[in-house]
Amino acid sequence: MSSRRVLCIVPRLPSDxxxxxxxxxxxxxxxxxxxxxxxxxxAWDYPPSIDYTWAKNILSEEKPSRxxxxxxxxxxxxxxxxxxxxxxxxLLKKLPKDLDFEAIICMHYFGYREAKAFxxxxxxxNGIPLILITHNAETECRRGLASSARNIFESVAFRWDLxxxxxxxxxxxxxxxxxxxxxxxxxxxxSCFNPFITTITPGYAVREPxxxxxxxxxxxxxxxxxxxxxxxxxxxxxxFVCAAEKIFSQRSIRLKIVGxxxxxxxxxxxxxxxxxxxxxxxSFIPHLxxxxxxxxxxxxxxxFKLKSLDYIFNGLPLAAFAGSVEGLDLVAGRDFLEFDSHNxxxxxxxxxxxxxxxxxxxxxxxxxxxxxxxxWLDRGKAxxxxxxxxxxxxxxx
Numbered sequence: 001m002s003s004r005r006v007l008c009i010v011p012r013l014p015s016d017x018x019x020x021x022x023x024x025x026x027x028x029x030x031x032x033x034x035x036x037x038x039x040x041x042x043a044w045d046y047p048p049s050i051d052y053t054w055a056k057n058i059l060s061e062e063k064p065s066r067x068x069x070x071x072x073x074x075x076x077x078x079x080x081x082x083x084x085x086x087x088x089x090x091l092l093k094k095l096p097k098d099l100d101f102e103a104i105i106c107m108h109y110f111g112y113r114e115a116k117a118f119x120x121x122x123x124x125x126n127g128i129p130l131i132l133i134t135h136n137a138e139t140e141c142r143r144g145l146a147s148s149a150r151n152i153f154e155s156v157a158f159r160w161d162l163x164x165x166x167x168x169x170x171x172x173x174x175x176x177x178x179x180x181x182x183x184x185x186x187x188x189x190x191s192c193f194n195p196f197i198t199t200i201t202p203g204y205a206v207r208e209p210x211x212x213x214x215x216x217x218x219x220x221x222x223x224x225x226x227x228x229x230x231x232x233x234x235x236x237x238x239x240f241v242c243a244a245e246k247i248f249s250q251r252s253i254r255l256k257i258v259g260x261x262x263x264x265x266x267x268x269x270x271x272x273x274x275x276x277x278x279x280x281x282x283s284f285i286p287h288l289x290x291x292x293x294x295x296x297x298x299x300x301x302x303x304f305k306l307k308s309l310d311y312i313f314n315g316l317p318l319a320a321f322a323g324s325v326e327g328l329d330l331v332a333g334r335d336f337l338e339f340d341s342h343n344x345x346x347x348x349x350x351x352x353x354x355x356x357x358x359x360x361x362x363x364x365x366x367x368x369x370x371x372x373x374x375x376w377l378d379r380g381k382a383x384x385x386x387x388x389x390x391x392x393x394x395x396x397x
Contacts, residue, residue, distance in 0.1 A: 005037045005056070006387065007101045007118070009092075011083040011111040013042030013060055016049050018260055018280065019227040020306040021135055024182065024202050025107055028133070030054050031203075031380025036387070039099070042107075043087040059091045072157055077164040079138075080110030088114045103387045105131045109138060112172035129390035131383075132176035137189040139166045144299075145232045178390040180383065182304045183326045196393065198386050201327040203376030204309045212315045213289050215363075216356045221254040222349055223291035223316070225284055225307040228261035233298070240297040241272055243342035248274050251350045258287045288314045292353055296320035297342060304328075312370050317362040319349055328370065335366040 008029055014022035029038060033054040040055045043063035052058055063084045071081035088111055101122070106115040112132065119128045142162040149155035173179060173193035180200045181187045187199045228234050237257060244255055257269055260280040269277035281287065288294065294311030296318065304327040311318050318325070318336040325336060332338035337352065339345035352358055 005039060005099065005101050006032070006103050006105055007095075008038050008040045008042075008105045008107065009088060009111045009115045009118075010040060010042035010107040011085055011088055012108065013040065013044040014048070014050065015044040015046050020202070023205075023306055024135065025133075026050065027203060027205060027376045028200070028379055028383060029105075029107075031376045032383045034377060034380055035384035036102070039095070039101075041088060041091045041095070043084065043091075059094055061087050061091065063087045072160065075164065077110065077142075077168055078161050079108070079165075080168060083108075083110050085111055085114055089117075092118050101128055103129045103131055103390060105133060105383075106172070106176070107133045108135065109169045109172035112168070112175055116175050129177035129387070129393070130175060131386060131390060132172055132179045132194075133383075134179060134181050134186065134190065136182070137186040138169045140186075140189055141232065142166075145235075148232075148235060177393060178386050180386060185323070185326055196390070198382070198389075199327075200379050200382045200386075201304055202306055202309070202374070203379045204306075204313060204370075204374040205376060215292050215317075215359055218290055218292050219254060220252060220353055221256055221291045222248075222293045222295055222319075222353070223256045223258060223287055224295045224297060225288075225310055226257075226259045228257075228259060228265060234261075234265055236298045238268070239299065240295070240342050240345070241269060241275060244346040245272055245274065247346040247350050251353075253350060253353060256287060256291060258284050284310065285314060288316055291316060292356075292359060293317050293319050293337075293349055295345070295349070296324040297345065298324055299342070309370065309374060312363075312366045315363050315367065317359040318366060319345060321345075329373075330366055330369060334362075335369055336362060 146158035294316040
């Protein structure tokens with residue numbers, strides 16, 4: 001096939017770059033565009049504030065909002081139900097009939113049915129390969145969420161969603177000609193459902209350096225970046241806040257939580273006197289520049305945390321759980337502070353927050369270790385190679 005055109009089906013097309021999922025989706029595809037001509041089909045929450053001129057064409061609509069509660073009464077998992085993939089089906093019908101595609105990329109498992117149906121309708125004889133881009137081992141994540149349910153109602157809802165996620169994720173993996181994951185852990189978890197898996201870790205869009213306030217001149221503040229909209233993320237941060245309340249208050253340590261959240265959840269966080277919850281901000285860099293330690297406190301979810309690179313490339317020492325630094329190739333104790341629980345993390349932070357020399361050494365060794373290893377263009381090239389391998393594989397079937 002002579003065409004180097006790739007159809008990218010993106011049920012959650014980023015409108016902005018707030019949150020790791022959006023950052024990974026946007027930059028991976030943007031850098032793939034250096035090697036392929038991309039046609040994007042997707043739905044976004046509102047008109048984008050970011051540049052898409054790198055795409056050859058975009059077919060998009062604002063997707064009608066759906067309540068997560070409604071997914072309880074649906075056969076679709078919560079994420080698939082809220083993505084409202086009927087919009088994708090409608091948009092795919094608008095594509096010109098004379099377009100041919102080298103491959104189809106499906107971003108997330110919950111667009112797999114639309115991707116598979118389109119491939120079969122358009123060119124079943126030529127066998128257009130389907131590349132599935134995953135962001136997590138979703139079944140494993142949902143299992144962790146289900147085990148953390150606080151009451152019988154949550155338990156029933158989470159386990160029902162787990163069953164639906166398991167069914168659809170495995171079907172998507174089975175349909176795909178190739179799969180990419182963000183971490184080697186996810187690759188191992190999913191390899192039993194598809195042998196053609198490649199790990200493509202996130203890159204980092206390095207920002208212009210700014211003057212950094214010396215750690216010794218900063219307040220005794222710990223910062224957590226993130227978006228706090230998914231139930232697992234809200235539970236993670238609330239568990240950390242509860243564990244930190246007594247320890248941080250006794251040591252006069254402030255906790256700053258920076259990132260998008262509902263006003264109701266922000267109010268819950270602000271009820272703790274030692275917490276400052278900013279909500280969404282125009283730039284998180286000033287908040288990093290006023291803290292002594294950056295924290296990754298997710299017990300549920302695992303995987304590669306882009307916020308780790310935000311901390312590292314802005315000169316902050318990192319405190320994290322072991323599973324939260326996968327893909328960074330960092331050594332605990334030398335490059336970052338590693339903990340096994342929220343309680344241990346809070347005690348460990350309290351013990352070392354005044355040891356500025358140690359914190360500075362951790363920050364410097366981690367930044368040196370990660371320098372030049374997270375180029376997004378390399379990730380785009382890696383995805384182009386996955387497409388080439390899928391084409392080779394399909395041509396020999």
